[in-house]
Amino acid sequence: MNVRVGLDIGGTKTAALVADGTGPLVEVTRPTDVASPARLVAGIVATVRQALGQLEPGRQLLAVGAGVPGLIDPAGGTVRMAVNLNLVEPYPLRDALEQALGVPVALENDVRVAALGAFHWARSRSDIGSLAYLSIGTGIAAGLVLDGKLYRGAQGMAGEIGHIPIDSAGPRCGCGQYGCLEAIAAGPAIAAFAATAMPERRPSTAEVFALAAAGQPDAGRVVARAAGYLSRAVYLLLMTYDVEQVALGGGVTRAGAAFEQPLRRAMADLRANSPLTATMMPDDKVVIIPSDYNAGARGAVFLAPAPLPADRQGGR
Ligand SMILES: [Zn+2]
Known part of the structure; x- marks a missing residue:
C-alpha cells in the first residue's frame, strides 16, 4: 500500500510521520541541521528515509507534506523569515525536497499545519x-x-x-x-x-x-x-x-x-x-489536544498532495 509522509520541521528537531489510508504507521524524530540550506535539506531527507526504512518492503512513497516555522508561499514553494531554520531570504524548499525525494511536496506554515x-x-x-x-x-x-x-x-x-x-x-x-x-x-x-x-x-x-x-x-x-x-x-x-x-x-x-x-x-x-x-x-x-498527539506531523500528512482512497470515504 502507498504511504505519505508528514514532516514537522522545527528549529531543533524534525519529526517524520509515515501514514497510509488506515492511519499513522511510523514516526521518526531527528535533530534539524540548520548549518546551511543544503544541510537542512539533506537532514530532512535522511529523516524521511529513516522513517520509510522502518516499513515493511513494498510500500511506495506517494507524497510529502511539511510544516515549516516561517512565511510560506504555497504556490511558489518558497520559505522565508524562517529564523529558526536559518532561512531568512526566500528559499525554494519545496523544489529542493521534491528533487531529493522524487515525489510531490507541499509546504505550509507550521501553525497552519x-x-x-x-x-x-x-x-x-x-x-x-x-x-x-x-x-x-x-x-x-x-x-x-x-x-x-x-x-x-x-x-x-x-x-x-x-x-x-x-x-x-x-x-x-x-x-x-x-x-x-x-x-x-x-x-x-x-x-x-x-x-x-x-x-x-x-x-x-x-x-x-x-x-x-x-x-x-x-x-x-x-x-x-x-x-x-x-x-x-x-x-x-x-x-x-x-x-x-x-x-x-x-x-x-x-x-x-x-x-x-x-x-x-x-x-x-x-x-x-x-x-x-x-x-x-x-x-x-x-x-x-493531548500532549502525545503530534498535531504538526499529523496535519502535514493531510497536507501531502496525493489523495489516498481512505480520504474519500465518509466525513466532510
Ligand atoms: Zn506582537
Whole structure:
C-alpha cells in the first residue's frame, strides 16, 4: 500500500510521520541541521528515509507534506523569515525536497499545519467542519480550518491573534507592537510576570502552574491573570469565526489540569456576565489536544498532495 509522509520541521528537531489510508504507521524524530540550506535539506531527507526504512518492503512513497516555522508561499514553494531554520531570504524548499525525494511536496506554515492536525483529531471525536487552533507556547499563534479546509487569509495570517494589542500599557512584543496577547500570556510572559509577583522564587512557567495548582496564592494570581486573557482570546476566535470548536495546544497547555481548570474557570466567569457569551462559548466547544498527539506531523500528512482512497470515504 502507498504511504505519505508528514514532516514537522522545527528549529531543533524534525519529526517524520509515515501514514497510509488506515492511519499513522511510523514516526521518526531527528535533530534539524540548520548549518546551511543544503544541510537542512539533506537532514530532512535522511529523516524521511529513516522513517520509510522502518516499513515493511513494498510500500511506495506517494507524497510529502511539511510544516515549516516561517512565511510560506504555497504556490511558489518558497520559505522565508524562517529564523529558526536559518532561512531568512526566500528559499525554494519545496523544489529542493521534491528533487531529493522524487515525489510531490507541499509546504505550509507550521501553525497552519498543526491546525489541520488538530482539526482531524477533533473530528475523530465529534462531527465538526470548522475549528480554530490556538497554540500557547513560547509564542501565541493560531490557525483556522473552515468548512473542512485550511483557511489562510490574504497573507496567510488568518487567526493570528497572538499579535493583537490587548493592553496599551503592556510590554513590548517581539513584533514591535506594545501589549500583544503573546507579550502578556505566552509562556515567557507568564514566567516574566511571575518573576515580578514572586521575586524571591522566580519560577519557570511550568512551576507557576504547578505552584498555583498546589494552592500557592501568588502563583494562583499569575495563572488566573493569564487564564483571563486566554479565555478572552478563545472568545475572540469564537466570535470572529463562529467555529464549532477551539482546540488548544502548545507547551503551556502541557501543564494539564493546572492549565485547563483555571482557563475553564475564567471562561465560566465570562459566561456568567452574558447570555450571549454563554451561548457562544459553552465548555464543550473548547478542547485541549493531548500532549502525545503530534498535531504538526499529523496535519502535514493531510497536507501531502496525493489523495489516498481512505480520504474519500465518509466525513466532510
Ligand atoms: Zn506582537
